[in-house]
Each structure stands twice: as structure tokens, then as C-alpha cells.
Amino acid sequence: MRIGPATPPLMGDTSVFDFPEMWINRKIEDILEYRWSLITGIKIANVKKPEDRLIEELRLLAMSSKPVDIELALKKPPRPFMTFSEQEPPQGPRSPLANMKVIGNPSIPRPVEKVYDDTDLPAFDAVVSLYESGLPVSYIQKIFSTGAFGIKKQRRLVPTRWSITAVDSVLCKKLIKEIKEYNPLNEILVFRYRVHENLFIAILYPAKWSYEWMEAWWPGSTWNPGLDNVVIEGDYEDYHGRTSYPSIGGCYYASMLATLEYLKRIKRQATAILLREIYPGFKIPVGVWFVRESVRAMFNSPPVLKTDSLDEVLEFLEKETKLRSNRWFSSSVLLRRIRFTRPIDEFLKKD
Structure with missing residues (x-):
């Protein structure tokens, strides 16, 4: 070495x-x-x-x-x-x-x-x-x-x-063990952060802990320099965690750490879905610190949307992302899982 x-x-x-x-x-x-x-x-x-x-x-x-x-x-x-x-x-x-x-x-x-x-x-x-x-x-x-x-x-x-x-x-x-002791959120929180030709979005859904990190790389960006199509990658885990290293790499844990820090701060647990769009012009890999600190900065600002309606989240993604809502929902395991489970009000009444 x-x-x-x-x-x-x-x-x-x-x-x-x-x-x-x-x-x-x-x-x-x-x-x-x-x-x-x-x-x-x-x-x-x-x-x-x-x-x-x-x-x-x-x-x-x-x-x-x-x-x-x-x-x-x-x-x-x-x-x-x-x-x-x-x-x-x-x-x-x-x-x-x-x-x-x-x-x-x-x-x-x-x-x-x-x-x-x-x-x-x-x-x-x-x-x-x-x-x-x-x-x-x-x-x-x-x-x-x-x-x-x-x-x-x-x-x-x-x-x-x-x-x-x-x-x-x-x-x-360590932090997952702690936040699992908290009650779930009582509404959907959506956060947004733009920096250096990157868009970060976090959707915190009122349910038990699970996590997903998704990235969409545009042609002309760091890990998609020559292809004509947007490349989408991601990994997720449910309440019981993963048994293998995420294929998306260290950004998975860097973004998760920043998310867990926020949940600990508000003393709640949630299903967290984080989306990242990387546009042409962001061409140099600078390390996973960039993801951790960007997500921290995102959670240091108030949520841009509070809602009980997943349809409002869809409308937000349609308006704010270049990939648009249908593409994100078809690519995300946890978004699809949430969409086809019982409504929020039923979940909250039971729990």
C-alpha cells in the first residue's frame, strides 16, 4: 500500500x-x-x-x-x-x-x-x-x-x-439503531437542493425505516461522458438492512449518514428516498464528501413541501426534475412500493 x-x-x-x-x-x-x-x-x-x-x-x-x-x-x-x-x-x-x-x-x-x-x-x-x-x-x-x-x-x-x-x-x-426507537413522521416531507450542476431531492415518507439512493447521470457528466441516454442507478434497503455492499458505491452511505443525522435531530423515523440528477458540466469526480455535505446542506433548510398526498409529490417531481415523475417512479423500488400500498391516513390510524 x-x-x-x-x-x-x-x-x-x-x-x-x-x-x-x-x-x-x-x-x-x-x-x-x-x-x-x-x-x-x-x-x-x-x-x-x-x-x-x-x-x-x-x-x-x-x-x-x-x-x-x-x-x-x-x-x-x-x-x-x-x-x-x-x-x-x-x-x-x-x-x-x-x-x-x-x-x-x-x-x-x-x-x-x-x-x-x-x-x-x-x-x-x-x-x-x-x-x-x-x-x-x-x-x-x-x-x-x-x-x-x-x-x-x-x-x-x-x-x-x-x-x-x-x-x-x-x-x-449506529444511527439506524437509534432512529428505529422513534415514531414515524406524520406527513410526507420533501427537500430540494441545487449545487454545481446537481439536483438533490429527499422524500421522507411516514413509515418505518427504509432507504433508497438513486442517481441519474446526464450525457456529458462525470460517469456518463459518451452515451446518448441518461443513466439511472440506485440501491435500497428495507427495515432489516442490506446483506451486500451497494452497487452504487460509497455515495449510498454518505447520503444515508446525512439523512439519519436529520432524522435523529427531529427524533423521527421514515422511509427515505433520495434522488440525485447530475447534469452536463459536472465532469470531475470529487469524492463522496460532495454527496454527504450536499445532503447535509439540503436538510439544513426547511422542507419545500409538506403533504399527505403522494400525488402532490408526483406533481413536485414533474415540475422540479428533468427526468420527470414517471421515470423516477418506474426506476425507484421504494417509490413504487409506497404507491401501491395503503394510503397514508390508513397507516397513521393503525400506527
Whole structure:
């Protein structure tokens, strides 16, 4: 596995360069500039032996809640290119690492020190503990990738793309257990959010917990660069959850996490159906953080529709989406299931 520190050639507070929670209201060009400015020194490491000196240094850097000054010695000038991933933020120039020296003092929050020192604490519990202490999800994901959590003999390095989804899914499991203790909503809530040639819509239906994430990619967008038709993909789970990894990838858990955070905030459970339309012009994969933070932003605004009528939801989709209501309903498992079950008022009378 390739590991290494990433740093901009700057002094001072450079938090924004590697802090997705700060990016949702920034231009895509600005985010790419942040990532282009990060120079990474690369070294091959054994994932099962996370006790190497360099790994220990990287772990300290990851656990620091504030940027730490370091010196990098590279074997050759960094290659001037950027790599993109569906899961993680863009990665900038890199070069084989000769040596690294920490010249600043890491600032490690007490909750992080506590879970790191507890070598009998399972990684699941460590992630939940840090999240409940109020630490940012992206910060927890970064520490997770360095193998700083879990029972001592089980600690190992985790590729960044896996650590991102692992943390999201752990937190989803925890929050699902909590929101299942709440009563269902008493009406349909619909939310909408537009950003960077993307449309996000959430339909929260008054029923027991289930979840669906759907994406429609227009020709000329990131994952549909050359086809003539809109590509629609999605996955769902019922009350009892999934037994396999969703084919739609890490966006499934990133969007679910933001949805569960909202339901916990209002102390309700619901059947949640989230729809995303991606239009031409959104051509660069920037990572699942974009979905998580967009859905969080959507739920930070009041619902645009409150209703007891599924027909009103259909009318809303017909007016607000380019795919239109019939296409969304024919593509969504949970929307079809709701449409052909008993009316809301019958459900509420019984429950």
C-alpha cells in the first residue's frame, strides 16, 4: 500500500486544503486548487505492520486537529498531475519520499488520545465515540486510514477510499439503531437542493425505516461522458438492512449518514428516498464528501413541501426534475412500493 504525507508549500493555517466539511459552498475550481497545492511524498508500506516510524509520524499528523508543519525530502521533483476518484477528494502532485521531518507540535484532542490508547476498544466503538464527541467525519476517516483504532492485534492501515466508506457505514449502523426507537413522521416531507450542476431531492415518507439512493447521470457528466441516454442507478434497503455492499458505491452511505443525522435531530423515523440528477458540466469526480455535505446542506433548510398526498409529490417531481415523475417512479423500488400500498391516513390510524 502506498502511503505518505501531503502538504502545501505554505506556512500558517492550511486546514481548508484537506477539510471537506468546509467545501460545499466553494467553487469546484477552488477545491481543485486546494488539492493541486498539496504535494505528497509516497512510500510503500505493509498494511499488516503499522508500527513503522514513518507510519507513526503519519498517524500523529492525522490525529492532529490542526495543521502541523513538516519538511519533506523527495527523491525527485513531483509529477505535475492530479488523480480523481469516486470515493476520495482529488490528489495532487506526488513523488517518492526520501525523508520526512515533523517540525511542529501535533494538537491531538483528548477523545482521540483516549481511543488510540485503548487497545481493547473495537474500531466500531472508537469511530462512534469520536463522532459523538463532535469531531468531523472527514477527520475520523483520516485517522481510521492510519490504523489508529481497534484492538491492538487487529490494527492495520486502510486505503483512504475504504476508510471513508467504513466510517460512514459504521455511523449509519449506529444511527439506524437509534432512529428505529422513534415514531414515524406524520406527513410526507420533501427537500430540494441545487449545487454545481446537481439536483438533490429527499422524500421522507411516514413509515418505518427504509432507504433508497438513486442517481441519474446526464450525457456529458462525470460517469456518463459518451452515451446518448441518461443513466439511472440506485440501491435500497428495507427495515432489516442490506446483506451486500451497494452497487452504487460509497455515495449510498454518505447520503444515508446525512439523512439519519436529520432524522435523529427531529427524533423521527421514515422511509427515505433520495434522488440525485447530475447534469452536463459536472465532469470531475470529487469524492463522496460532495454527496454527504450536499445532503447535509439540503436538510439544513426547511422542507419545500409538506403533504399527505403522494400525488402532490408526483406533481413536485414533474415540475422540479428533468427526468420527470414517471421515470423516477418506474426506476425507484421504494417509490413504487409506497404507491401501491395503503394510503397514508390508513397507516397513521393503525400506527
